[in-house]
Amino acid sequence: MFVNAYREGLGTDMPEHPAPRRRQARGERRISQLLQAAADVFCANGYTATSTNAIAREARVSPGTLYQYFPNKEAIAIELGGRLIHQMREAHGQVFTPANMALPLPELVDAVLDPMIEFNCSNPAFLALMHGSDVPGRIAEEHDELHASLLGQVRALIGARAVPAPSAEELDRIADMAFAVFKGGLALIVAAPEGPTRGAAVAELKKVMLRYLAPVFGEPEAAVTTTPTR
Amino acid sequence: MFVNAYREGLGTDMPEHPAPRRRQARGERRISQLLQAAADVFCANGYTATSTNAIAREARVSPGTLYQYFPNKEAIAIELGGRLIHQMREAHGQVFTPANMALPLPELVDAVLDPMIEFNCSNPAFLALMHGSDVPGRIAEEHDELHASLLGQVRALIGARAVPAPSAEELDRIADMAFAVFKGGLALIVAAPEGPTRGAAVAELKKVMLRYLAPVFGEPEAAVTTTPTR
DNA sequence: GGATAACGCGAGCGATCACTCGTGTTTGCC
DNA sequence: GGCAAACACGAGTGATCGCTCGCGTTATCC
Structure with a gap:
């Protein structure tokens, strides 16, 4: 979780506690x-087209300062990606609970989607990265x-x-396709402007998922009825 | 369609026919x-991460030869993208015909998808680019x-x-979502290995589209029945 | 308050990349 | 066959980028 990759100890001593690098509060703030x-610039330009100097400039910081916290450009992306993946895991860990698993299909789709x-609307860098x-x-x-973990749960x-x-x-085919279709709809939702437009897109994607999965779940009638807007 | 951007005439004369650059058959072959x-390397590494020298190397050609046909790296991507888009337009121009428009929903989905x-399976560079x-x-x-053109026809x-x-x-929402969902399923299909796996994924995506669109088309029964594999 | 170390800076270094140029080869045309 | 032009080459050039280094500043601990 922390920037552990950056250890200045290249020596052969200290095999156990490898120079614990006491970080001050200021440093932690700089890292965030x-x-x-980096998230903003990666999101706008992609990984390769983003220069480390551009990240430092965006953060109102000198290139030297950036390299005090990250050994190289790749480590920035890895740390950012790691944090985002961790948040994503936490979020979806609270989704696939026994209580949710027993929900009727429309509520189940709400609970999962x-x-x-x-998460993806608040963290557009995730999809970009x-x-x-x-x-x-x-x-x-x-x-x-x-x-793979998400797919397994689905x-x-x-x-x-x-x-x-x-x-x-x-089962593999259905889960793969459900996930792929969700990702397609998600891209549309994230691209939509916030507000009623995005809300309508969300409702529409849920219709797709519902109509696709209702026959699978043995609830053919749900394929036709519209989800009541909550 | 042709590499028109590459005109060596920087002079002020010849306003009408700007140095028609007679190209030999060998040159046309080199361009292709x-x-x-470029399609292969862009596909593998993305646009920015691809070097022009890598493209030349992949084509078994010197960098100088590459720059005889393209003024810069961007022009390569533009020409490639332009040709792919042109092919795509030709392909989908034969899809939205009056005859196809009147087809029953399952056959309509087949005809469009x-x-x-x-096209996307044979030209993976299209999606990548x-x-x-x-x-x-x-x-x-x-x-x-x-x-926008495709969306309009949908x-x-x-x-x-x-x-x-x-x-x-x-109508906007439905067309947007149908297209987005298709793109999501398409990514899964292209990523699948050729053969029965891919075929099954195609059939599954058609199920999704069918079940989503059947109620829209006023054919609720089609939402449940499975498409017979041809 | 003084010692130590984390923090912060930005000019600059080496590597890489897009692109050029001088030269030699092949092709089309008479 | 001879000439002009298209084709082909690859070492080289300027610019950019990832990254470093030396030095000054700020925080922490006693």
């Missing part, structure tokens, strides 16, 4: 400030893990509720 | 070869035009067939 700036949408083809490999790995949820129970291959 | 190489999927946040602005503009199609007729805002 730099990561926020809303936190994800909320995870989706680029030029991000450092480490981020791609962590993102793959997160993706698969478990659908597998537990689907009527009749699908085969393993069918 | 360079664009193919299949060419798009086919259009979707990146670091592509030159010119490409983004052309892509926006194409996107909107017209849904507007003509929807029962009961939706309001203008509803």
Whole structure:
């Protein structure tokens, strides 16, 4: 979670506690400030096209200061990506609870989609950083893990509720497609301006998910009825 | 369509025919070869992270040769993007025909989706080039035009067939969401390995579209029935 | 208040990249 | 065959970028 990669101890001594680098409160603030700036610039220009000097400039800080907290450009993206992934894990950890798993389908869709949408709307850098083809490999790995974890939970949820129970291959296909379709709709939602437009897009995406999953869940009637706006 | 941006005539004379640059067959072949190489490398590394020397190397050609046909790196991406967009326009021009517009919903989904999927599977550089946040602005503009054009045809199609007729805002929302959901599913399909896996993903995406659009088209029964695999 | 170390700076260094240029080779045309 | 022009080359050039280093400032601990 912290910037542990930056240890100045290149020596062979201190094998146990590797120079614990007491960080002052000011330093922690600078790190957050730099990561926020990096998120903005990465989001606007992508990883490769972003220069470290541009990040420092955005954070109103000199390049030297930036490199006091991060050993290189990649470490900035890794730390930022790590924090975002951690937040995402925390958010979705509270989603797949036994109580939610038993909800009727429309409420279940609300319970699963809303936190994800909320997170991605408040953290646009997440999609920008995870989706680029030029991000450092480490981020791609962590993102793959997160993706697999989310997919597993979706698969478990659908597998537990689907009527009749699908085969393993069918279950994989359904979970993969549900997730992919959600990501497509999410991109539209994030791109929409905040306000009623975005709210309408959210409701529309939920219609898609509901109509797709209702037959899977053995609730064909839900495919036609419209979700009452809460 | 051709590499028109590359005109060596910086002089003030020849206002009409600006140095027509007779190109030999060999040159045309080189251009295609360079664009193919650029497509591969852009696809693998993204636009910014790709060096012109890497494109030349991929095409088994010296950097100087590359710059005989393209004035700069951006022009390579623009020409490649332009050709892909042109192909895409040709493909979808044959999709929204009056005959197809009258098809029953399942066949309509087949007729619209299949060419798009086919094109994107054979030209993975298209998505890579259009979707990146670091592509030159010119490409983004052309892509926006194409996107708006496609969206307009989808909107017209849904507007003509929807029962009961939706309001203008509803129609916009439905067309936007249908397109966004399709793009999400398309990403899954392109990422899937060729063969039965991909075919199953295509069938699954069609289920999503069918179940979403059936109520819009006033065919609620189609939401439940599975599409027979052809 | 003094010692120590974290913090902050910005000019500058080496590497890399987009791009050029001088020269030699191949092709099309008479 | 001979000439002009298109084609091909690859070492080299200026600019940019990631990153460093030396030095001055601020916070913490006794």
